[in-house]
Amino acid sequence: MKFSRLTAPLAVASVAALALSGCAKSDRGDSGATGSGTGGASNATLTFGAAGAPSTFDPFYGSDGETFRVSRQIFDTLVAIKPGTADPEPGLATSWSGSSDGKQWTFTLRQGVKFTDGTPFNADAVCKNFERMDSQNQAGQSASEYWTTVMGGYNKSADDLYQGCSTEGTDKVVLKFARASSKIPNGLSLTSLSMQSPTAMDKYKANEIKAQGDGFVQSEYAQKYPTGTGPFKFSSYDVTNKTITLVRNDDYWGPKAKVAKLVFSIIPDESQRKQSLLAGQIDGYDLPNPTDWDSLKSAGMNLEVRPAFxxxxxxxxxxxxxxxxxxxxxxxxxxxxxxxxxxxxxxxxxxxxxxxxxxxxxxxxxxxxxxxxxxxxxxxxxxxxxxxxxxxxxxxxxxxxxxxxxxxxxxxxxxxxxxxxxxxxxxxxxxxxxxxxxxxxxxxxxxxxxxxxxxxxxxxxxxxxxxxxxxxxxxxxxxxxxxxxxxxxxxxxxxxxxxxxxxxxxxxxxxxxxxxxxxxxxxxxSPPAIVFGKNVTGVVASPLTAEDFSTAVKN
Structure with a gap:
């Protein structure tokens, strides 16, 4: 989150700030079936103090940490990152292998997965996602920083690494590239390259992003209807009260979220976030000031120091x-x-x-x-x-x-x-x-x-x-x-x-x-920290500052 990552307003009119791996296979030992157990899920609400509002709810146009913090709870990627590390593991793809020249990669997809609008995640959906990402208008190309970072260009141009996607049945896709790249396949773990529902993107016109001033006016999809396969679903964004609410996806293909609701309360001032945590008004926040680490721990808070990355x-x-x-x-x-x-x-x-x-x-x-x-x-x-x-x-x-x-x-x-x-x-x-x-x-x-x-x-x-x-x-x-x-x-x-x-x-x-x-x-x-209340456990600190809140347990 990684310079920064560019920040732009969610809706200009209404929001002020809102190792190359040859092959891999799943070690989760599951069949890929959805709805597999409750895993100790509760009716609790976890409230996290966010430093700012997300720039968008469409992760493809995301470029800042607060956007990705929300998006990664809603969406999954083909390649995931093993919790607590910067290394890849299976995500929506259970395995992958590359050709000897690195120009072609074949991904075997997890079966039985659905987007939260009920439509199937399959090979056709993957290709539609990649074709959508590659065929952006001028505003979309300016906004989609991470696609440029990984792929270099758009529309299969000379500087575009991505050159096409084809299906092999419903559970296998082949991605073609202009050349080998150290960023493939691991770069497909980026939240910006999450898999989104083609049906929802078409229905709510996800590609209708427009430049305005120094930022962008996001589409209806990006403001109200983000649709992924993740452990949480988007519920609402209350601009007045500065809160974003996600609810548990009870049809999630993996272990269910431990809490029923995940609320992001936007509190720009770091000292106010600290006081809100100590007062029990929120359950955690990111990047506590290093001068506060000892006092937070003395107060019984669960403070985790991430490895420096x-x-x-x-x-x-x-x-x-x-x-x-x-x-x-x-x-x-x-x-x-x-x-x-x-x-x-x-x-x-x-x-x-x-x-x-x-x-x-x-x-x-x-x-x-x-x-x-x-x-x-x-x-x-x-x-x-x-x-x-x-x-x-x-x-x-x-x-x-x-x-x-x-x-x-x-x-x-x-x-x-x-x-x-x-x-x-x-x-x-x-x-x-x-x-x-x-x-x-x-x-x-x-x-x-x-x-x-x-x-x-x-x-x-x-x-x-x-x-x-x-x-x-x-x-x-x-x-x-x-x-x-x-x-x-x-x-x-x-x-x-x-x-x-x-x-x-x-x-x-x-x-x-x-x-x-x-x-x-x-x-x-520097090794940054993340802190939770004394009654919150289960979140694995990430060197990428990319925590998964679905594992949070609130007692």
Whole structure:
């Protein structure tokens, strides 16, 4: 949730914020039949304090954590993620296998599954979903960020990885791709690529998304009728009371949700979420401030610290500020930041200084890279060599947000600002609300230097590097003479079928990024927490911040 993920209003008029695997097979041991047991289901209601409203209820157009938190309770994906990990396991597909060249993947589907409108989930439904995702209008292409991240393009164009879907009976599909990719099949675990009811999407015109201002007007389907195969069903969104209500899907193909209702209560202020939990008004919330961890545990709350699977970085865009085109300037900015002190003083226990643009648990991580040291004298020297001893730079940070990799943006900003000013850099402060211009403008390439981060979606190098370095936009590598080479090398590595060779290629790219290119400044990785009341158990903390609430038990 992983930069951010773009945030857009659910309805512009009414809502202000609302490892490549050769084959796999199911180890659940079930027959795929629906309605298999109650599994201790109760009539309880679980209320979770959400930091913001979802941008949409159609996950295909989702790009932010609050949207996906709701969507993943309603929808399932072909490939699932094993709870508590970043690794794949069977989902709506019980097994899959790829051709030797990686261009064709065959998925065997779980049988007996139905969408919550009663229509069958089968091979035809899968192909209709993929064809719908690939054939978007201009607004849809702008809104569906994750399809672009995985597939690269639309309508089977030259830059589109997806090239077609065919059925083999009702329980098998074949997906065809233009080339091999490290993101297939594991990238199909992304919530944006969830399977949705073709009947409901047709009936409520799911593709009728329109651009308006800086956001989008969502379809009737996306606002009122999201229809999946997940453990919960959409019930209502009360805009006035800022609550989203889901109810248990009693026909779910897997273990039934333990609670009858799941309510998301939108509480933007983190301190208010804490007080609401302590008062028993909500049953949990995400990203408690690290300074509150001990007091929450002392109060008997069930606080879980997730493994760190994220990167905080300082993005740079040389097209906005030509001074940043000089490698010596970028190196000086890096040497001037006391990252060891920043991590110790501003981030939770377990946070580490980053050596590259990914955490050390991701395939392709280069273990030989050392953290860039704090050296203000060297920073001053490099600025002098570049003729920029009087450098002035606009540094952006977001307000009204707390992120897994950035618990308190203003404190991190102030630490970096003080370090830069100590070496003679004039820092011009720019701040915007996270969902009120910051995301849109940084991703559109408006900010010369800005705080941003990324939580990985699954264990995949391209999910990090391929997201950070687009040819245009935020960290615009097109501004540099080596930009085309980096993009070509990333695509070549992603297309390498052999895992060992692919990881070696990514390790080399990581070294080049840090020693030769330095298009941005990776800062740290942090272990974020999630907290529930003393009477709530059963939720498995996810390094992807992708918890399944159907396992929650409320006593």
């Amino acid at each position: 994220n990167i905080l970085y300082l993005g740079l865009n040389a097209k906005v500020d030509p001074d940043l085109k000089d490698l010596k300037v970028r190196q000086a900015l890096y040497y001037a930041i006391n990252r060891d002190q920043l991590v110790k003083s501003q981030l939770p226990t377990g946070a580490t200084v980053a050596t590259q643009f990914m955490p050390n648990t991701v395939d392709g991580y280069n273990k030989s890279l050392q953290a860039n040291g704090y050296d203000p004298a060297k920073a001053k020297s490099l600025l002098a060599e570049a003729g920029k001893s009087n450098l002035s730079i606009d540094l952006w940070y977001p307000s009204e947000v707390s992120r897994p990799y950035m618990p308190s943006p203003i404190k991190i900003f102030n630490a970096i600002k003080a370090d830069w000013e100590a070496v003679g850099i004039k820092v011009n402060t720019v701040t915007k609300p996270w969902a009120g211009g910051y995301i849109d403008q940084t991703q559109a390439g408006k900010a010369p230097a800005y705080l941003m981060g990324w939580t990985g979606d699954f264990n995949n190098t391209d999910n990090f590097l391929g997201s950070f370095f687009p040819p245009t936009g935020q960290m615009d590598v097109g501004a540099y003479p080596w930009g085309a080479t980096l993009l070509k090398d990333l695509k070549t590595a992603d297309s390498t079928v052999d895992a060992s060779a692919r990881n070696a290629a990514y390790e080399k790219i990581n070294e080049q990024i840090m020693t030769e290119y330095l298009p941005g400044l990776p800062i740290s990785s």
